Amino acid sequence: MFKDVTVGQYYPANSIIHKLDPRTKINFTFLFIIALFLVNTFTGYIVAFLFLISIILLSKIPIKYILKGIKGLIFIILLTVLINLFITPGTPKYQFWIFVITEEGLHLAVFMALRLIFLVTGTSIMTLTTSPIALTDGIEYLLKRVPIVKIYAHELAMMMTIALRFIPTLMEEADKIMKAQKARGADFETGNLIARAKNLIPLLVPLFIGAFRRADELAIAMEARCYRGGENRTRLKELAYSLRDFYSYMITLGMIVAIVITRYYYIW
Amino acid sequence: MTNNKTKYLVRISVLSTIAFILMYIDFPIPIFPGFLKFDVSDVPALLGTFSMGPVAGVVIQLLKNILHAIVKGSETGGVGQLANFITGSAWVIPVGLFYSKVKTRKTAIFGLVAGAISMIIVAAFANYFILLPFYAKIMPVEAIVALGSAVNAKIVDFPTLILYGITPFNIFKTITVSLITLAIYKKISPILHK
Numbered sequence: 001m002f003k004d005v006t007v008g009q010y011y012p013a014n015s016i017i018h019k020l021d022p023r024t025k026i027n028f029t030f031l032f033i034i035a036l037f038l039v040n041t042f043t044g045y046i047v048a049f050l051f052l053i054s055i056i057l058l059s060k061i062p063i064k065y066i067l068k069g070i071k072g073l074i075f076i077i078l079l080t081v082l083i084n085l086f087i088t089p090g091t092p093k094y095q096f097w098i099f100v101i102t103e104e105g106l107h108l109a110v111f112m113a114l115r116l117i118f119l120v121t122g123t124s125i126m127t128l129t130t131s132p133i134a135l136t137d138g139i140e141y142l143l144k145r146v147p148i149v150k151i152y153a154h155e156l157a158m159m160m161t162i163a164l165r166f167i168p169t170l171m172e173e174a175d176k177i178m179k180a181q182k183a184r185g186a187d188f189e190t191g192n193l194i195a196r197a198k199n200l201i202p203l204l205v206p207l208f209i210g211a212f213r214r215a216d217e218l219a220i221a222m223e224a225r226c227y228r229g230g231e232n233r234t235r236l237k238e239l240a241y242s243l244r245d246f247y248s249y250m251i252t253l254g255m256i257v258a259i260v261i262t263r264y265y266y267i268w
Numbered sequence: 269m270t271n272n273k274t275k276y277l278v279r280i281s282v283l284s285t286i287a288f289i290l291m292y293i294d295f296p297i298p299i300f301p302g303f304l305k306f307d308v309s310d311v312p313a314l315l316g317t318f319s320m321g322p323v324a325g326v327v328i329q330l331l332k333n334i335l336h337a338i339v340k341g342s343e344t345g346g347v348g349q350l351a352n353f354i355t356g357s358a359w360v361i362p363v364g365l366f367y368s369k370v371k372t373r374k375t376a377i378f379g380l381v382a383g384a385i386s387m388i389i390v391a392a393f394a395n396y397f398i399l400l401p402f403y404a405k406i407m408p409v410e411a412i413v414a415l416g417s418a419v420n421a422k423i424v425d426f427p428t429l430i431l432y433g434i435t436p437f438n439i440f441k442t443i444t445v446s447l448i449t450l451a452i453y454k455k456i457s458p459i460l461h462k
Contacts, residue, residue, distance in 0.1 A: 009340065037405060083414060115405075127338060135338040155277060156327075162281035163288070163331055167339070170285050193306065197444045200293070200308060201451055207286060208315065208456050215282040219275040227274055 009069075009127045016244065017059035017129045022138025024245040025126045028252050032122045035256045036115060043266035044259050045114050051255045052121060059129050069124050070117055077113050084109035136160045141239050154230025162218070170211055177206045280324050283312040284331035291336060306441055313360050314383075314449040318376065319460040322364025329356035347402045351394045358390035359383045359442070376450065384442035391438050392430050400426055 012018075017025075039045055056066060070077075090104030130138070140157035143149050149156075178188060181202050188199055290309040309332060317325030333349035333356075366379030417423040422432045 127340070132335075132338050139334070139338075156331075159277055159281040159284065159327070159331055160334060162278060163284040163335055164339070166282055166285040167288065167335075170282070171289055174289055194444065197306075197308065197448060201448060204308075204311065204448070204452050205455050208312075208452065209459055211282045211286055212279065212456070212459055215278045216275060219278045222274050222278070229273065 009124065010131050011061050011065060011128045012131075013060040013129075015058060015060040015129070017055060017125070019244065020129075020248055021239055021241055021245045022130050022134045023141055023239065024241070024248050025130055026135070026138050026142060028248065029123055029126045031252050031256060033119065035259050036118055036122065038256070038259050038263065039115070041262050041266040042111075044262040045118070047255060047258045047262060048118055048122075051251075052118065052125075055125060056121075059125065061125075061128055065128070066121055066124065069120055073116065073120055077116055080116065081109045081113050084112055132164050133161065136164065137237075137239055154233065158230075166211075166214070169214070170207070173210055174203065174207055177203055177210075276320060276324070279320065280316060280327050281331070283316045283324075284328050284335060287312040287328055287332040288335045288339070291332070306437075306444075308445055308448060310356060310359060310445050311449050311452065313356060314363060314380075314445070315453055315456070315460075317360045317364040318367055318449075318453055319457070321368050322361045325360030325364055326357045329353050329360065332356075347398065351399045354394050354398075355387055355391040359387035362386045376453070380446040380450070384439075384446060387442055388435060388438045392435060395430050395434055396426060400429075 036048065039048060056063065085101055085105045086099060088102055088105030088108050090102035092100045093103045093106060094101040126135075136157055139160070140153050143153035143156060146153075178186075182188070186199065186202050188196070188203070190196075191199065287309045290311065291307050293307060310329075313325045313328040313332070316328045330353055333353045337346055337349045360383060362382040362385075363379040366375050366382055369375070413423060413425060413429055420432050423429050
């Protein structure tokens with residue numbers, strides 16, 4: 001059941017994009033989504049496309065790898081295109097039998113499909129080029145700026161780091177328990193939904209018990225090393241913005257400005 | 269002698285990990301629209317709420333969704349995870365409020381019922397105000413509704429999509445997950461309170 005679970009999308013490589021501060025990449029992702037929703041002409045998409053393709057080339061991630069992410073959404077994209085093509089009212093362009101494709105429909109179909117593809121690609125760049133641990137660090141720094149949440153930033157980040165570290169361990173344990181229970185005649189794959197949900201109980205009980213045992217052992221180990229929360233705690237590696245990050249912010253801002261301009265001055 | 273705070277912190281982390289792993293064991297349900305998937309990832313949050321209170325439950329829901337966003341990436345820029353977090357929190361808070369005062373089987377069941385009702389209502393609002401408007405930006409409204417009406421002819425627009433498509437799914441989900449939680453909690457509570 002777990003064989004198709006690849007933990008993380010992270011693609012390790014040595015590139016400028018990988019070296020960027022995780023905060024820069026988190027902020028970039030949000031800015032990019034906003035920018036995408038500002039696009040209302042095809043010229044705007046050309047700007048977004050040029051921007052994205054240069055990031056992908058800089059990040060040294062094989063294009064094939066990125067296309068794989070889009071493949072998972074091919075069904076939704078096709079559905080969007082088809083429904084837009086045939087439902088949108090307007091001036092008919094092509095007509096055959098009972099199907100009418102309008103000019104507006106064609107325009108909207110391509111437009112929405114592009115938006116979906118850019119959205120998926122743009123947001124996956126962050127997780128492709130940043131390891132989960134680096135992202136956790138980035139989130140901790142960003143949380144420190146949010147009022148109220150600020151006091152718990154360290155605790156939240158610590159919990160996230162522990163949780164990340166336990167993913168492979170507990171996944172392996174879940175797999176082991178599943179095999180052990182199957183050997184005893186448990187059935188996880190057949191039956192109706194309620195039966196299947198009920199069959200999860202023999203998996204969940206040992207999983208929870210094992211996890212709690214590990215948790216308590218880790219708590220003791222942390223205490224033994226004098227862990228006492230975030231106060232006065234120092235880090236081995238501090239996150240620091242470099243000139244690279246400054247340029248990235250400038251370029252991202254430039255892209256947003258360019259996209260806003262295409263809302264008023266466009267060729268297509 | 270372990271400090272309670274560290275133990276609390278680590279237990280929440282581990283429960284979040286299990287919740288994250290359980291998100292993978294999901295089964296689409298034949299009668300419901302294809303984008304609704306059933307998983308039992310709320311069980312760890314409910315268990316955490318029973319043993320450590322509503323705040324722990326909310327934190328588990330939060331961590332589960334952040335983990336999902338940073339490990340698997342988010343196609344929606346976090347909107348899907350945000351909606352999951354809101355509905356999940358709406359589910360665990362009433363459970364915690366009921367159960368944390370008087371810890372009996374009766375309050376646990378009351379809590380689960382109250383939690384289920386609150387989750388279903390909040391989920392309907394979250395879908396109407398956050399998720400569907402967001403999806404409408406990448407997919408035409410007609411496409412989403414058409415997906416639903418392919419399954420149920422009564423679905424004609426957003427409110428009916430929520431009423432006939434999403435709410436029955438959530439009713440089913442809350443009942444199943446609550447039953448599993450009750451069954452498990454009885455078995456593991458001696459270890460939880462050791």
